[in-house]
Amino acid sequence: MSRYKDILTVEKDHLEDKKTISVDERIDNLINLKTLIKKHENILSMQKKYLEDKKTISVDERIKNLKKLKSTIKKYENDIIKALELDLGKHIFESYSNEVGFVYSSIDHTIKNIKKWAKVKKVKNDLAQLPGKSYIYKCHYGSVLIIGPYNYPFQLLIEPLIGAIAGGNTVVLKPSEYTVNLEKVVIEMIKDAFNEEYIAVVSGDYQVNSALLDLEFDYIFFTGSVNVGKIVMEKASKNLIPVTLELGGKSPVIVDNTANLKISAKRIMWGKLINAGQTCVAPDYVLAHEDIYDDLIKEFIKVTKEFYGEDIKNNKEFGRIVNDKHMNRLKDIIEYDKNKIVYGGEVDLKNRFISPTILKNVDLNDKVMSEELFGPILPVIKYKNMKDIKNYISKHKNPLALYVFSEDKAFSEDVITRFSFGGGCINDTISHVASNYLPFGGIGSSGIGSYHGKNSFDTFTHSKSIVKKNTKLDIKLVFPPYKNRINIIKKVMK
Template sequence: MNRFTIQLDEIKAAYAAEPNPSLEVRLERIVRIEKMLRANEEKICKALIADFGIRHPIETQLAELQMVYQACKYARKHLKEWMKPVQVEVPLYLSSSEAWIQSQSIGVVGIISPWNYPIQLALVPAIAALAAGNRVWLKPSDRSSRTSGFLASLIQEYFHPSEFCVTTGGIEVAEQFAALAFNHLSFTGSEAIGKKVMRAAAENLTPVTLELGGKTPAIIDSTAKLQEAAASIVYGKLLNSGQTCIAPDYVLIEQNIQATFIQELQTAAQSQFSNPEELTGPIDDDQLQHWQHLVSDAVDRGAKAIPLLSNPAVGARRFEPVVLIDVSPQARVLHEEIFGPILPIVIVTDTAAAIAYVNSRPNPLALYWFGKSKKNMQRVLEETRSGGVTINDTLLHAVVESLPFGGIGASGMGACKGKAGFDAFSHAKPILEVRGLLGTSLFKGTQAAHPPYDKKTERLIRHLK
């Protein structure tokens, strides 16, 4: 028995002593997360700058802190309703009985969070798990070591370790963590690591929620307003320098509007991100080299790289955001998740061709469609599969708390925010209270089906048909 197993046993013992925390206890834990962040906003922003090199505090406010505050506010507003039993219909032969579904906490939820949004993607699932009445154990990424370490110290200050605890460390710690017998395990990260997490969890039959990203397409319909589409795609692509699981990964567009669209992309990029202090840096040198290799591989195969910004190498910027055109189908950039400020453009002939291209690849975590044709929009919505969709913008479906957020197929399974997260970290317990007619034993439950079987039983079967 290692130290992690002992620690999990201690947390489970604390949960067993309070397996059904009241609404007030759950709300107080959520409020503590809010207080923790509000008291340390400036320090959190500085920790993220230390990890990324460049990370504007306003970007951190928008993409990290505000997302957590929003999750807290939504959970506080709706938690009382989520906890209520839900009455369900019973069949006619049980009409005097009553059935309902009771949401019940499940125990200890493990969360393995990533480096790209190390505050938001650690705390949003934790809020859902705490709202559901569980205890939480978090393993943040070691690639964002400064932020992860600071977050760990904050949680240790604001929470008892049997309520919400954190363990930091590298690959070996992550492997041991994933192998623990949690009651549920949530992972956000790459598909390759997601498979390892799922295999480890399977040893304990631990249910998993996986958010795995993938190659998110942006489809530009021939009816789209190119200026607006370009502005939205530039923002979605360059926020956090594309180190976002639902960043537009590539664009599908018709040949006759490609040149105009690229000009609009450059105009939008120059308008939004000309200040080098507002374009986040790569998390580390490995990430930078990944971007460089993707571009050089595409160019070596015949692609053309077009800079998005007109002030190359300004200030401390280490990588120039680019559009790639004439990209070979064999280029790595069309097969690997980019996770950076590189935007390949793929030419398609029409909506049907765009749909076929998307469907020939693994299901993405998100899909973006731009245009005015309701017919074409409906075709894309009905004939493609993705975790979520935003129409005529990017990213925004992920910030709506009332919408579930998660993947499908290779982009993940389950959801871990809002009501969907509460449900994921709860057991929907079905309950039937059997009663007889008018409070008597007449026609009560299984009574009419009890042996010995006779004509009365046969009549019952005919009636049930």
């Protein structure tokens, strides 16, 4: 039973919802978990055997499977978009541009470049490889587990799948249980396209995640919260499974006194409010120079009205919060800091609506600065100099993203080189994520590893070093006995 005992230490949020878990429930959980583990073990064994029998999945087969994935997504495109609307209130424009279309672009880019990425690469020799030639082979890891989040439940599940397919792996997908409608579509879609021995979908809650993480996958790719990321890494370490962790953090925006306020406000609020703020790289808080502080806040309010009008609640272009748990979390933040709200603050639990909310005169002691917000709430903080900026960012180190708005190139360069963060933009937000040519990932508490484009292929493949020596020439310098050879080796290796 030791393998299953960790399930009794359930996630904190689950305990808060349940208040207490009865003994009978715990016994049922353990029985169900044992059944789940057996089922998942069978899938994993089947996938490992599939790879063993095939030896490797050829690049041509991978391209064929990527094309099949794209054609199947097109077949289910309307269902995907409808599911995203039901789960997150996403407008079709956001669903297509940020989820479905994003994936199409990635598949096309991968198909176009995979042969070049997978090609055996000849590299230079050092002395030890002579007489011979040195090569790098890109090889699959094996059976990959991909656990997706709820905020972009399609894109953040399928985007790593593209890399895993390109790398020649088999895959188990675990969609978020919070987006139930999208989960159903993904299950049907993948089952329609692929056999379980190649790509399978597993559904369920945190118990299923826990069961999957106890299995001996060859690679784990996880997108989600920092706290759960730590659990994933701990479990993976028991079997020495390599991981990619795409996490989050409080991503700052710095606006100095040279910035174009109208453009800055538009681009900041766009990045903040798409998907109702449920974006891992969304601006989490703004550090605004004291000279432009009040004017910037006025621009924030103005542009929000321009985006969504006066009746935002009935605007279908503004999304909804995923569930009651996160509604209540955001409601508590708004109520705690309500005296600092200068715009918004409306909460409708029934319709899972939280209006765009701007807070003024915020400091580190406010609840809004205690954790990643992951909602349409934007605290704005006044700063005087770099010392103030350093003080705030040091309290939430290694954010997933950082943005700076300035017409001062020296200031912008100082900011992006001074601080440690995953990635970001100068005079924009979020756009760095939408590139097949830039790696996307965090650092420190915001994540481990990166993906997108070639970086996805590299993430899901191992670089195998191979030296091919000939037997026509045999250099005896390195073989014993070593008498009178030390001076020669010193000259060669100095």
